Amino acid sequence: METAYLKTPLGVAKICGDENGITEISVLDNGEVSKQIPAVLKEAASQLQDYFNGKRTTFDFKRNPQGTQFQQKVWNALLEIPFGKTVSYMDITKKLGDVKAIRAVASANGKNPLWIVVPCHRVIGTDGSLTGYAGGLWRKKWLLEHESPSAQQSLF
Incomplete structure (x- = not known):
């Protein structure tokens, strides 16, 4: 499982996932921002940035949320x-x-x-x-x- 931290206007987004897809995206009030984004998380990180920049209204990266x-x-x-x-x-x-x-x-x-x-x-x-x-x-x-x-x- 890979993890990256991305700066957003609402705090630091924590992104977790692997080759099966993104399992978690959450927001933290603060934290260290990742200098390098793991390859399996790059598309999700890019799409989140596009969303915050007003360039995206939907997300199409591979998702793998765990739940009942x-x-x-x-x-x-x-x-x-x-x-x-x-x-x-x-x-x-x-x-x-x-x-x-x-x-x-x-x-x-x-x-x-x-x-x-x-x-x-x-x-x-x-x-x-x-x-x-x-x-x-x-x-x-x-x-x-x-x-x-x-x-x-x-x-x-």
């Missing part, structure tokens, strides 16, 4: 949320066919191992409010504003 079958199902549903759009937890549970699973969906959302790439930041409360985000609500707000189709002062 239910978590994988939720993460796949998150991948269908278009860039610049938001959905509620209830929207996701309805899509998966079980509105009683809202807590399980929220839990799986919070365990998403691929920060930004699997866009859990695009999930908001049914009332339109920003809700919990493992990276901190200020990062969620930044990401949603970064992806906003129109330049606004603030979404929230």
Whole structure:
């Protein structure tokens, strides 16, 4: 397993993976930035930089997130949320066919191992409010504003 640390506007992104794909992308408040990016991580690092530079709205590098079958199902549903759009937890549970699973969906959302790439930041409360985000609500707000189709002062 290879690891690299990449500077972003939101902190230091930790990228982990191997020839089978990227298993983790998370954000740290600070840390040492990698001088060399291992070959198996270069495409993911490049695509993340493009995203932050406003040149990318989707990711197509090889992913290999580890999780339960239910978590994988939720993460796949998150991948269908278009860039610049938001959905509620209830929207996701309805899509998966079980509105009683809202807590399980929220839990799986919070365990998403691929920060930004699997866009859990695009999930908001049914009332339109920003809700919990493992990276901190200020990062969620930044990401949603970064992806906003129109330049606004603030979404929230």
